[in-house]
Amino acid sequence: MHCPSCEHRLVAGQDRCDLCGFHLGALDARYGGQDVAMDQITDTTHFLRTHDRDHLLDSMDAFEDQFPQLHPAIYIAELPAKTKLPEFATWLINRARVSVLDELRQSENTYLFVIDLTSRSMTVTCGYFAEQFVSENDLRELLEDASPYIAAGDLREGLGKLIENLRLILRRNYRLLLKSMKPGGPLATRDPGTLAKPLMDTSE
Numbered sequence: 440m441h442c443p444s445c446e447h448r449l450v451a452g453q454d455r456c457d458l459c460g461f462h463l464g465a466l467d468a469r470y471g472g473q474d475v476a477m478d479q480i481t482d483t484t485h486f487l488r489t490h491d492r493d494h495l496l497d498s499m500d501a502f503e504d505q506f507p508q509l510h511p512a513i514y515i516a517e518l519p520a521k522t523k524l525p526e527f528a529t530w531l532i533n534r535a536r537v538s539v540l541d542e543l544r545q546s547e548n549t550y551l552f553v554i555d556l557t558s559r560s561m562t563v564t565c566g567y568f569a570e571q572f573v574s575e576n577d578l579r580e581l582l583e584d585a586s587p588y589i590a591a592g593d594l595r596e597g598l599g600k601l602i603e604n605l606r607l608i609l610r611r612n613y614r615l616l617l618k619s620m621k622p623g624g625p626l627a628t629r630d631p632g633t634l635a636k637p638l639m640d641t642s643e
């Protein structure tokens with residue numbers, strides 16, 4: 440995860456940016472200190488038509504069949520003008536409690552897409568576990584590819600592209616990772632168990 444204010448890289452559990460001093464608690468002060476109950480798709484505006492939503496849920500289920508430990512989630516809202524989307528998304532991934540069929544999803548395993556209908560823009564933020572499988576470039580490409588559709592209000596096409604392209608990127612990166620972990624590869628001694636870190640200490 441990156442500091443939403445200066446984009447400095449934060450490590451797991453770090454809630455204050457050591458470069459600019461930004462504190463995640465400041466986001467609670469701005470957006471609220473309570474958890475946000477979410478589904479796989481949370482559309483606070485009821486913008487998506489039922490069959491578009493069902494179509495997207497099918498793609499998301501297919502994604503999770505392939506990557507059972509990784510979960511895309513979508514949040515659609517009309518945010519107040521001048522909302523800084525990266526900040527809002529950082530706050531939301533720390534506050535979101537995504538449940539599917541009564542099962543609570545781990546935020547660190549989530550790719551959260553936030554669509555703001557006010558500015559017709561979007562962003563993606565990743566939990567600490569999920570982010571290690573995609574590069575900054577991957578995420579930039581993802582957003583660039585879907586942005587024209589979101590800007591035009593074609594959420595079905597834009598969100599469909601996001602989910603499908605994320606799946607393709609992960610498949611490609613996963614193959615590269617497997618290759619690198621083979622004997623003699625650069626990650627041969629890396630223990631995959633150490634990759635999972637909590638997104639944020641919630642014990643306070």
Ligand SMILES: [Zn+2]
Pocket residue numbers: 442443444445446447456457458459460461
């Ligand atoms: Zn910062």
